[in-house]
Amino acid sequence: MAEVAxxxxxxxxxAWLLDDSPGSALQARLGRFYLGWRAFARNPxxxxxxxxxxxxxxxxxxAPWLSEASPLEQALERRxxxxxxxxxxxxxxxxxxxxxxxxxxxxxxxxxxxxxxLLSAPFGLVVGCVAGYFxxxxxxxxxxxxxxxxxxxxxxxxxxxxxxxxxxxENAVAAIALTAWPPYARIARAETLVIRESGYIDAxxxxxxxxxxxxxxxxxxxxxSSLIVRVTLDMAGVILIAAGLGFxxxxxxxxxxxxxxMIAEGRRFIIDQWWVATMPGIAILIVSLGFxxxxxxxxxxxxxxxx
Amino acid sequence: MIELKDLEVWYGRGADRRAxxxxxxxxxxxGESYGxxxxxxxxxxxxxxxxxxxxxxxxxxxxxxxxxxxxGRKSVFARQLQMVFQDxxxxxxxxxxxxxxxxxxxxxxxxxxxxxxxxAALDAVGLSGAFRYRYPHQLSGGQRxxxxxxxxxxxxxxxxxxxxxxxxLDVSVQAEVLNLLVRLKEEFRLTYLFVSHDLGxxxxxxxxxxxxxxxRIVEETEVGNLRRGALSHPFTRELRQAYGGYRRxx
Numbered sequence: 001m002a003e004v005a006x007x008x009x010x011x012x013x014x015a016w017l018l019d020d021s022p023g024s025a026l027q028a029r030l031g032r033f034y035l036g037w038r039a040f041a042r043n044p045x046x047x048x049x050x051x052x053x054x055x056x057x058x059x060x061x062x063a064p065w066l067s068e069a070s071p072l073e074q075a076l077e078r079r080x081x082x083x084x085x086x087x088x089x090x091x092x093x094x095x096x097x098x099x100x101x102x103x104x105x106x107x108x109x110x111x112x113x114x115x116x117x118l119l120s121a122p123f124g125l126v127v128g129c130v131a132g133y134f135x136x137x138x139x140x141x142x143x144x145x146x147x148x149x150x151x152x153x154x155x156x157x158x159x160x161x162x163x164x165x166x167x168x169x170e171n172a173v174a175a176i177a178l179t180a181w182p183p184y185a186r187i188a189r190a191e192t193l194v195i196r197e198s199g200y201i202d203a204x205x206x207x208x209x210x211x212x213x214x215x216x217x218x219x220x221x222x223x224x225s226s227l228i229v230r231v232t233l234d235m236a237g238v239i240l241i242a243a244g245l246g247f248x249x250x251x252x253x254x255x256x257x258x259x260x261x262m263i264a265e266g267r268r269f270i271i272d273q274w275w276v277a278t279m280p281g282i283a284i285l286i287v288s289l290g291f292x293x294x295x296x297x298x299x300x301x302x303x304x305x306x307x
Numbered sequence: 308m309i310e311l312k313d314l315e316v317w318y319g320r321g322a323d324r325r326a327x328x329x330x331x332x333x334x335x336x337x338g339e340s341y342g343x344x345x346x347x348x349x350x351x352x353x354x355x356x357x358x359x360x361x362x363x364x365x366x367x368x369x370x371x372x373x374x375x376x377x378x379g380r381k382s383v384f385a386r387q388l389q390m391v392f393q394d395x396x397x398x399x400x401x402x403x404x405x406x407x408x409x410x411x412x413x414x415x416x417x418x419x420x421x422x423x424x425x426x427a428a429l430d431a432v433g434l435s436g437a438f439r440y441r442y443p444h445q446l447s448g449g450q451r452x453x454x455x456x457x458x459x460x461x462x463x464x465x466x467x468x469x470x471x472x473x474x475x476l477d478v479s480v481q482a483e484v485l486n487l488l489v490r491l492k493e494e495f496r497l498t499y500l501f502v503s504h505d506l507g508x509x510x511x512x513x514x515x516x517x518x519x520x521x522x523r524i525v526e527e528t529e530v531g532n533l534r535r536g537a538l539s540h541p542f543t544r545e546l547r548q549a550y551g552g553y554r555r556x557x
Contacts, residue, residue, distance in 0.1 A: 020445060021437035028404050028440040199398025200408075202361055203458060207412040208385035217411065221402050 039301040046297020052290025059106040069097035071104040071257045080273045090275040092265060094255075098275065101257035102283050108258045109287065112173055112242045113235050119177035121231050124184025129215050129223060131185070132192025143189065150182040155241055162250040169258075172251040176241055180234065187230055188223045195219050225302040233295035236288035243284050259284050308466055308498045309335040309358060312368040316350070316357045327353040329522045331367075337465070340492065340499040342509035342516030342530075344546065350522040351502045352393075355468045358500065359390050372465065385416060389459035390468040394475050395451035399443040405429070405454050406439050412462050428457040431494070432487060449480035453487065460491065466498045473508065485511060506533065506546055518543045 018035075022028035040046055059066065069087070075095035083090045089098040131142035158175035165171040195201065195218070204214050245251035246260025254261060259280040266277030316328040328350040335341045343351040356362040358369055360376060369376040372387050392398040399408055409425045418424070429438060432453040443451055452472060459467055472488070473481040485508065492499060503509050509516050510530050517527040518540065526540040538544050 020441070022404075022440040025404060025406060025440055028442065032442065199392040199394055199455075200400040200403075202359075202392065203390070203398060203455075204411065204415075205361060206359055206385060206388075206390055207415050207462065209411075209415045213415065218400055222400075 036301050040297055043297045043300060045293050046300070049290045049293025049295070049297055052286060053294050056106050056110060056287055056290065059103045060110040063100075063103040063107060067097065067100035067103050069100040071096060071101045072255050080269065080276065082273070083275055089279045090273070092262070092276050093269065098262075098279050101262060102259070102280055105257040105259045105262065105280065105283070106287075108169060108252055108256060109239055109242065112169065112176070113238055115173045116177045116180055116238050117231055117235070119173070120181040121184055121227060124181035125188045125220060125223060125227055127181070128185035128188025128190075129192050129219050132189035133196055133211060133215050133219055135196075139189075142185070146182045146185045149179065150186075152179060154179040154237075155244060158241060158245060159248070159250065162245060167245075167250045167253060169252045169256075172242055172245045175245075176238055180238065183234075184227055184230065187226055191223045191226060192219050195222050229295055229299040229302060232291055232298055235291040235295075239284060239288050239291070308337045308339070308372060309333075309500060310368070310370040311354070311358070312370075314354065314357060314365060314367040314369065316353050316362050316365040318364065327522055328357070328365075331522075331524055333517060333524065333527065335466075335498055335500060337498055338496055339515070340501060340513040342513035343500070343502045343519060344504065344506060344509050344516055345519035346504060349519040351519050352470050353522075355390065355470050355500065355502055359388065359468055360384060385412070385464075386462050387464055388466040388468065389462060389464040390470065391452070391455050391459050391472045393471040395448050395455055396443075396475070398455050399446075399451055401443055404440045404442055405434075405446075408454060409458055409461055412458065416462060418462075424461060428461045431460060431491065432457040447480075448476050449484060452476060452484055456484075456487070456491070460495065463495070465496075466500065469499060469501045471503055474503070474505070481508075488512065510534070518546065 016027065017031045019027065019031065022031055040050075063071075073096065075091075077095065078087075078091055079093055079095040081087055081091040081095075087097050087099065089102065092098055092101065127142050127146065131139040131146075154176075157179050158172065161175035161178065162168075162171050165174070192215075201214060201218060204218055209217075242251055243258075243260030243263070246258040246262075247264045249261070249264065252258030252261055254265075262280040263277045263284075266273070266275075266280070269276050311331055311333050314328055314331040315326060317324050317326045319325055331350075331354060333341070343354060345351045353362060357365045358371065358376075371384060374383075376384065403411075406425055409428055410421050413419075413421050413424055425439070426436065429436065434450065434453055434457070438446070438450065438454075443454075446454065452475075456472075469488070473484050476484060488499070489512065491497060499512065501509065501512050503512075510533055513530060515527070515529050516533075517524045519525065520542050526538065526543045528538065528543075532538060533547065536544075536547070538547060
């Protein structure tokens with residue numbers, strides 16, 4: 001009985017979400033969201049990606065509860081122990097539990113990814129939309145600036161910046177963000193050039209809307225979906241660069257459990273104690289893969305041309 | 308209501324400069340429906356863009372409601388003149404509900420009573436409240452064009468510029484929308500500047516019309532003369548001929 005009741009409730013919710021004549025703006029928005037979610041959920045690879053990314057978020061939030069061992073406390077008497085029941089992924093050269101360090105390292109990885117996204121995506125979006133909408137000399141000036149940053153190899157500029165500012169997570173973030181925004185500006189500009197010619201933009205102009213208002217209300221919402229896809233796909237690259245900087249000793253500083261730095265630490269023991277470098281490597285691999293799968297799934301679900 | 312004097316509109320600059328409209332002079336009285344007919348590329352839509360303030364490069368004089376239009380877009384014209392576009396699929400924002408689309412002009416012009424005004428505008432174009440929170444992809448072509456007309460009317464303009472408002476629609480829906488436009492004109496005492504390539508539509512909607520060819524007006528006449536066949540310019544006669552003798556099957 002209870003199951004039937006739940007099913008009919010489920011059915012009612014679905015009917016409400018898919019109602020052709022929504023009764024409120026909220027219902028209309030949720031209905032849209034539900035349709036997008038359905039398209040996304042049909043794709044098993046995308047769901048795998050989402051699961052991995054969610055696992056990363058959960059690991060980052062609940063790291064202290066998920067593993068009892070401290071990620072920083074050294075215990076030299078049990079250094080370089082292989083994976084066992086006590087230490088599932090083994091211990092590192094200072095006797096620290098690798099599983100615990102990887103879980104806590106998720107915090108650093110997520111922190112870097114989020115901060116880079118928050119810094120570079122909105123900036124690229126604004127630059128691209130403004131350049132595309134206004135055109136003329138504004139476009140030329142902003143796009144040449146973009147070209148300048150685009151011409152730098154990402155990792156090299158990041159290296160130079162970190163070398164100049166000093167190693168550390170924040171400086172690594174700044175360096176990555178500085179090189180990450182130009183592609184977003186390019187994408188946003190290309191989309192804006194198409195959107196600009198639409199009837200609804202002309203209509204907004206006739207209604208007396210300012211350029212800023214048109215960009216904010218009409219242009220940006222249409223640019224965001226392709227930007228979200230691109231940012232998600234780029235996150236894998238951001239993780240790799242962050243790990244690369246960490247590996248080179250330019251990112252997070254020891255004893256911080258940053259995955260790249262952990263690989264660097266394990267390098268010396270790669271033959272005899274393979275798990276020290278391998279475990280964080282696998283973590284990087286899985287998380288990068290997760291973001292890529294999620295990005296691909298989002299692209300399929302959000303692409304307006306497929307709707 | 309609208310006065311154009313020696314209007315010239317061009318696209319491009321320098322060597323690429325190409326005149327789209329040349330030496331156009333015309334005058335619309337308040338409450339009149341005036342048609343602009345011609346083939347595609349004859350400059351009829353360009354005239355609308357210039358009057359609406361969407362074309363940047365023009366010379367001559369444009370007066371709307373007795374006020375000269377300057378080079379820039381002036382917000383003051385928004386409440387005087389609005390436009391309905393040709394393509395109902397491209398003229399509504401795909402991520403905005405009908406409600407958002409209709410409320411936006413009110414927010415821009417800082418007008419209150421948004422909920423009531425949106426309801427009244429939907430009423431006026433014959434859409435029920437059920438359409439209020441739909442997205443454009445949940446509407447048919449005719450319904451979209453009704454929303455576009457409601458959007459144009461919500462600021463209570465006196466002049467409506469209509470750029471082939473029915474040419475993208477099915478024939479049966481075309482008639483509905485045209486009749487709606489006729490009704491709205493009576494109801495709100497509107498002045499129409501109506502662009503079309505279809506002489507039949509213009510004959511149905513307008514009292515006077517101008518025929519355009521290659522950016523110039525070649526003939527300006529009353530619809531009665533079209534019925535009688537009293538047309539002076541060979542191109543106009545050709546158009547009438549192409550329209551199948553115009554009345555025989557009408």
